Amino acid sequence: MKKNICLGIALVAGCLVLAPQSAVADEVKSLRGNIDIEAPSLPPEVEELIPDQKPIKRDYVKQPPLIPHKIDGYTMNAHYNKCLSCHSWANYKLAGATKISPSHFVDRNGNELANLAPRRYFCTQCHVVQTDAVPLVENTFKPVPALQK
Amino acid sequence: MSDNSKGWWDRLRRPSTRFSVLGLLGIGFVGGLVALSGFLGELHATATESFCISCHEMRDNVYMEYKNTPHFSSKSGVRATCPDCHLARAFVPKVARKAAAVREVIHKVKGTIATREKFGNHRLEMAQRVWAEMKANDSRECRSCHDAKAMDYAKQSRRARLQHIRGDDQGLTCIDCHKGIAHQLPDMQQIDPSAVIGAQQ
Numbered sequence: 001m002k003k004n005i006c007l008g009i010a011l012v013a014g015c016l017v018l019a020p021q022s023a024v025a026d027e028v029k030s031l032r033g034n035i036d037i038e039a040p041s042l043p044p045e046v047e048e049l050i051p052d053q054k055p056i057k058r059d060y061v062k063q064p065p066l067i068p069h070k071i072d073g074y075t076m077n078a079h080y081n082k083c084l085s086c087h088s089w090a091n092y093k094l095a096g097a098t099k100i101s102p103s104h105f106v107d108r109n110g111n112e113l114a115n116l117a118p119r120r121y122f123c124t125q126c127h128v129v130q131t132d133a134v135p136l137v138e139n140t141f142k143p144v145p146a147l148q149k
Numbered sequence: 150m151s152d153n154s155k156g157w158w159d160r161l162r163r164p165s166t167r168f169s170v171l172g173l174l175g176i177g178f179v180g181g182l183v184a185l186s187g188f189l190g191e192l193h194a195t196a197t198e199s200f201c202i203s204c205h206e207m208r209d210n211v212y213m214e215y216k217n218t219p220h221f222s223s224k225s226g227v228r229a230t231c232p233d234c235h236l237a238r239a240f241v242p243k244v245a246r247k248a249a250a251v252r253e254v255i256h257k258v259k260g261t262i263a264t265r266e267k268f269g270n271h272r273l274e275m276a277q278r279v280w281a282e283m284k285a286n287d288s289r290e291c292r293s294c295h296d297a298k299a300m301d302y303a304k305q306s307r308r309a310r311l312q313h314i315r316g317d318d319q320g321l322t323c324i325d326c327h328k329g330i331a332h333q334l335p336d337m338q339q340i341d342p343s344a345v346i347g348a349q350q
Contacts, residue, residue: 051306081344084341084345088344089343095312115346
């Protein structure tokens with residue numbers, strides 16, 4: 001008799017614990033895909049860089065524009081920033097590039113500097129290159145009418 | 150007086166009676182070949198990447214940096230080695246460059262660039278020397294692989310196409326625009342102050 005009660009309690013407890021969990025597991029999909037936690041992730045596909053193109057349309061005002069060209073191997077260290085060899089105000093004309101905007105000369109206290117502000121030195125913090133990767137999640141963002149064609 | 154009493158100098162000067170002219174020529178020819186092949190062999194042995202990186206100054210600095218660049222590994226697997234970019238193919242400029250390398254041997258002994266820090270301190274000077282050399286010879290070594298006449302601008306990327314046309318118009322050479330393609334650049338404050346953090350314009 002005692003055994004049966006114990007078994008009953010164990011069963012009920014088991015159901016309580018397991019049921020909601022499996023329901024949740026069905027709903028939530030990890031970005032890793034439906035892979036067992038212990039199992040190794042699938043190796044990511046190699047994404048191709050999109051070849052150099054014209055500037056990419058911006059989706060909102062003050063968006064850091066996406067980088068429309070490849071940047072592999074471009075140096076960005078204390079001695080040199082390759083991006084600026086084309087995008088600085090001294091060089092943009094010869095390179096045929098967009099010049100960095102005045103916002104890039106302002107430090108965090110609002111002072112206008114003579115050269116690029118240190119907080120804007122590492123361009124790829126805000127500007128990113130594009131690959132042919134399929135977005136992991138759907139995005140329904142729409143630009144404001146002023147920016148739509 | 151017999152011949153024997155003459156000095157050794159006269160003996161050396163006297164034509165041989167034992168060997169024919171042809172024989173002597175043959176000996177001279179073979180001897181010359183041995184010397185020449187030794188010289189050429191030396192020239193050849195010191196014109197390889199493994200020779201360049203046999204000293205740690207090159208291996209730990211420029212070689213390690215070059216390993217991350219498209220001239221070391223690329224989709225097509227064609228590799229440009231140190232001598233491809235730094236040593237002329239033609240004989241005369243090749244020997245001239247080798248003779249100039251005496252300077253490098255002296256600095257090797259003095260340990261001028263023996264550490265990463267020392268290397269960094271001298272990099273600008275060294276890079277400027279390479280740039281000047283390449284500017285002067287119209288980037289000859291680049292062109293031994295990249296023949297500008299064989300370049301199809303239409304197949305190039307947008308930025309490359311526009312800039313190569315401008316380069317042709319303005320008589321620029323490869324190194325004017327392609328600095329730092331194989332190694333890290335030195336501190337560029339003096340070269341392009343607008344591209345370095347904290348530099349005064």
